[in-house]
Amino acid sequence: MKVRRTGNSGFAVDIDGDLLIFDCYNPESNPWLFDRAKNAKRVTMFVSHSHRDHYSPKIARFSNVCSPCFVLSDDVSKLSGSKPVKSGDSLCVNGLDILVFGSTDIGVSFYVRHPAASLFHAGDLNNWHWMDESEPYEVEKAEKDFMTIIKDIAEKAGRIGAAFFPADPRMGTDFYKGAVQFARLLRPDVLIPMHFRESFELPESFFKETGEYTRILMPEKNTWTEITGGEKL
Numbered sequence: 001m002k003v004r005r006t007g008n009s010g011f012a013v014d015i016d017g018d019l020l021i022f023d024c025y026n027p028e029s030n031p032w033l034f035d036r037a038k039n040a041k042r043v044t045m046f047v048s049h050s051h052r053d054h055y056s057p058k059i060a061r062f063s064n065v066c067s068p069c070f071v072l073s074d075d076v077s078k079l080s081g082s083k084p085v086k087s088g089d090s091l092c093v094n095g096l097d098i099l100v101f102g103s104t105d106i107g108v109s110f111y112v113r114h115p116a117a118s119l120f121h122a123g124d125l126n127n128w129h130w131m132d133e134s135e136p137y138e139v140e141k142a143e144k145d146f147m148t149i150i151k152d153i154a155e156k157a158g159r160i161g162a163a164f165f166p167a168d169p170r171m172g173t174d175f176y177k178g179a180v181q182f183a184r185l186l187r188p189d190v191l192i193p194m195h196f197r198e199s200f201e202l203p204e205s206f207f208k209e210t211g212e213y214t215r216i217l218m219p220e221k222n223t224w225t226e227i228t229g230g231e232k233l
Contacts, residue, residue, distance in 0.1 A: 001117050005161070005221040006030045008053045009123070009194040012162055014224070015114045017041040018094065018206040021068075022110075022121045022164065023054040027061060034065050037060045042094040043068040046125025047219065049107020050076045071092045073107040073123075099157055102149045104128055107150075111157040120188065124195075125149060127178030130171055146178060150185055162227060163214075164190035167202060176206045181197035183213035188225060 002014040006024045012033055013020040016222045019040035027033060037043045047055045050073070060079050062068045070082035071093065078084060087102035097113040105124035112119045127146040129139045149217065163186070167176045176193075183191055191214045193202060207216050219225040 001162070001227045002224040003192065003217075003219045003227065004224045005219050006033065007164070007221065008197075009048075009121075009164065010054075010192060011194070011219070012036065012041070013119065013162075015117050018096075018114065019043045020096075020112065020114075020119070021045045021059075021062075023048055023123065024059055025052060025054050025056045026055065027058050034062065037062055038065040040066065044094045044096060045070045046110055046112075046121060047072045047076050048109060048121065049073045049103065049105065051106070051124065054107075054123065057164040071098065071110070075106055100152050101125070101157075104145050104149065107231075109153075111153065111160070113158060115227065118159060120153070120157070120160045120165075120186075122163070122165045122194075124166065126166040126168070126195075127181060128171070129174070129177065131174060132172040143185070147181070150182060154185055157186075160186055160188035162190045162217075162218075164192045164194050167206065168195045176202070176210065179206070180209050180213075183210050188214050190215050192217050192219060229231040 004012045007026050010024045011022045045068050055076055070079045072082050072084055074084040074086045085100045087108055089100040091098050099111040101109045103109055103123050103125040109123045109125040110121045129142040131139050165179050165182055166188050167179050169175050
């Protein structure tokens with residue numbers, strides 16, 4: 001299994017020649033991805049929601065080089081060959097078993113089982129508490145809403161090999177609280193932080209606290225990172 005960042009919460013995942021592309025909002029900035037798609041066995045493109053840092057209609061251009069299946073949150077405009085989904089849906093496409101879960105923002109999150117690996121892409125699912133600027137009741141509600149969905153995932157999804165999860169520094173105090181909670185309850189083999197810009201470096205405390213429950217992986221944007229060894233993805 002190989003992983004490569006495309007920006008923000010966007011990732012390409014290659015599993016035995018099957019290419020899975022998540023939340024690629026900037027395909028024009030990742031020309032290598034078209035070459036990879038052209039040579040892949042099967043291509044499945046996931047869009048968690050319509051925010052412009054997660055989705056661009058330009059992903060339709062992949063149809064010029066391959067025959068992708070588009071799995072799109074139902075708040076996203078339909079594309080030819082697309083499968084609109086909502087929370088609670090389950091489907092099988094391109095040899096992938098997919099469970100669709102909710103989000104604490106718009107759209108959905110995805111649990112994906114490939115015969116050789118299992119993945120979770122959170123989209124904008126997170127504990128968006130914004131505690132530096134929120135009232136206590138708003139922080140409490142954010143926590144409750146988040147934990148409701150996390151518990152649903154724990155009950156219905158299988159084991160998670162690699163999880164892509166937000167760690168957005170704009171939130172200020174305890175910005176990675178959701179990642180720690182997710183890792184503590186769901187224990188993915190590997191957690192890959194996302195939803196931050198290129199220059200941001202996560203603090204050592206993130207690795208210490210989240211790393212109690214999982215291994216942290218930071219894929220590069222300009223190269224593929226291979227996940228091998230002890231992880232049973």
